[in-house]
Amino acid sequence: MARKYIDNPNACSLVHTMNIIGNKWKPIILYLLSNGSMRFGMLNTLIPTISKKVLTNQLKELESDGLLLRQSFAEIPPRVEYSLTEKAIGLLPVLRQLSDWANEAYPEMEFEQCRIIENGKKPAYNNVYKK
Amino acid sequence: MARKYIDNPNACSLVHTMNIIGNKWKPIILYLLSNGSMRFGMLNTLIPTISKKVLTNQLKELESDGLLLRQSFAEIPPRVEYSLTEKAIGLLPVLRQLSDWANEAYPEMEFEQCRIIENGKKPAYNNVYKK
DNA sequence: GCCATTAGTTACTTTTTGGTTACCACTATT
DNA sequence: AATAGTGGTAACCAAAAAGTAACTAATGGC
Numbered sequence: 001m002a003r004k005y006i007d008n009p010n011a012c013s014l015v016h017t018m019n020i021i022g023n024k025w026k027p028i029i030l031y032l033l034s035n036g037s038m039r040f041g042m043l044n045t046l047i048p049t050i051s052k053k054v055l056t057n058q059l060k061e062l063e064s065d066g067l068l069l070r071q072s073f074a075e076i077p078p079r080v081e082y083s084l085t086e087k088a089i090g091l092l093p094v095l096r097q098l099s100d101w102a103n104e105a106y107p108e109m110e111f112e113q114c115r116i117i118e119n120g121k122k123p124a125y126n127n128v129y130k131k
Numbered sequence: 132m133a134r135k136y137i138d139n140p141n142a143c144s145l146v147h148t149m150n151i152i153g154n155k156w157k158p159i160i161l162y163l164l165s166n167g168s169m170r171f172g173m174l175n176t177l178i179p180t181i182s183k184k185v186l187t188n189q190l191k192e193l194e195s196d197g198l199l200l201r202q203s204f205a206e207i208p209p210r211v212e213y214s215l216t217e218k219a220i221g222l223l224p225v226l227r228q229l230s231d232w233a234n235e236a237y238p239e240m241e242f243e244q245c246r247i248i249e250n251g252k253k254p255a256y257n258n259v260y261k262k
Numbered sequence: 263g264c265c266a267t268t269a270g271t272t273a274c275t276t277t278t279t280g281g282t283t284a285c286c287a288c289t290a291t292t
Numbered sequence: 293a294a295t296a297g298t299g300g301t302a303a304c305c306a307a308a309a310a311g312t313a314a315c316t317a318a319t320g321g322c
Contacts (some may be wrong), residue, residue: 012159012162012230012242012243013230013231013233013237013240013242013243014158014159014162014226014229014230014233015158015159015232016233016237016240017229017230017232017233017244018153018154018155018158018229018320021153021235022152022153022154022155022158023149023153023154023279024149024153024279024280027145027146027149027153027200028143028145028146030170031143031145038204039298039299040297040298040299041297041298043177044299045274049278051154051280051281051282052279052281052299052300052301053278053280053281053300053301054280054300054301056300056301057279057280066236072299074290075289075298076288076290076297076298077287077288077289077290077296077297077298077299078287078297078298078299078300079298079299080299080300089300090232090235090236091232091236092271093227094228094232095145096231097224097228098145098148098149099143099144099145099148099227100144101148101221101222101225102144102145102147102148102151103144104221105197105218105221106147107146109144109147110146111143111144112144116236153309154309155309155310170268170269171268171269171270172267172268172269175269181310182310182312183269183270183271184270184271184272184311184312185309185310185311187270187271188309188310189271196282206268206319207267207268207317207318207319207320208266208267208268208269208317208318208319208320209267209268209269209270209317209318210269211268211270212269234288253313263322264319264321265320265321265322266319266320266321267318267320268316268317268318269315269316269317270293270315270316270317271303271313271314271315271316272313272314272316273312273313273314274311274312274313274321275310275311275313276299276309276311276312277309277310277311278307278308278309278310279306279307279308279309280305280306280308280318281304281305281306281307282303282304282305282306283303283304284302284303284304284307285300285301285302285303286299286300286302286307287298287299287300287312288297288298289297290295290296290297291294291295291296291297292293292294292295292296292313292319
């Protein structure tokens with residue numbers, strides 16, 4: 001289960017960034033967590049097309065790269081909260097710009113409004129992904 | 132050979148961006164082209180760990196997403212030049228910020244200086260990836 | 263006539279990623 | 293006594309991405 005990274009012989013920081021967030025689910029996970037912590041099950045509900053196995057795996061990788069904090073509460077049934085670290089918070093504005101870029105570059109696509117860190121308002125989760 | 136996109140039921144522009152550049156090679160390709168056009172063979176030389184098949188495929192996808200312009204010259208042997216479109220040029224500052232983010236978030240890694248669109252100087256290609 | 267050159271393509275194999283189902287621990291509720 | 297609820301894990305399988313090697317077209321140089 002070793003993680004596969006792109007060869008990065010010259011230590012290019014862009015390659016490193018893409019190693020960390022350049023895949024199918026991670027930006028979405030960070031985006032959903034951008035307004036506060038969330039439980040595993042909630043993430044799974046908001047991203048219904050991801051399997052539990054893969055979600056677990058992505059969360060682990062994000063945690064090991066220092067982007068997520070995982071807090072496990074000793075309760076029954078279990079409760080685990082995921083939240084962004086400072087590192088991840090520093091990435092949010094860039095994710096926002098990636099979003100903005102798509103809006104400008106592909107105006108014909110009429111995207112939804114991106115809700116990342118917008119005036120501290122919570123995103124309308126129920127409209128983002130429906131079960 | 133149909134392209135697989137992430138499900139994007141709510142037309143999130145971040146998901147769209149990741150569909151377009153969120154993979155192993157595309158940011159590197161854009162980065163290498165950020166100082167001007169380049170031939171297929173040169174790209175392949177500068178990214179020696181990519182196979183010709185995959186490079187061809189990535190270039191096609193970037194072209195079909197409107198990020199690259201492909202100019203084929205009727206010469207023997209063939210000559211094909213790839214260059215960035217306006218869309219792609221608009222993305223460069225964001226790529227630069229992704230780079231900068233890694234530098235700040237992982238200071239222990241001592242990355243190389245990112246050379247994207249830096250004062251119009253050409254990147255020192257030979258130091259980026261060696262054959 | 264033979265070889266080198268370039269930008270691919272094709273067929274085939276391997277690696278990587280993602281999905282499915284069943285299962286677990288522990289308690290509260292019915 | 294059975295079931296629901298949560299956050300997983302394990303075994304197994306399917307799909308996607310990537311790698312490899314051989315091949316091509318058309319021309320110039322030897």
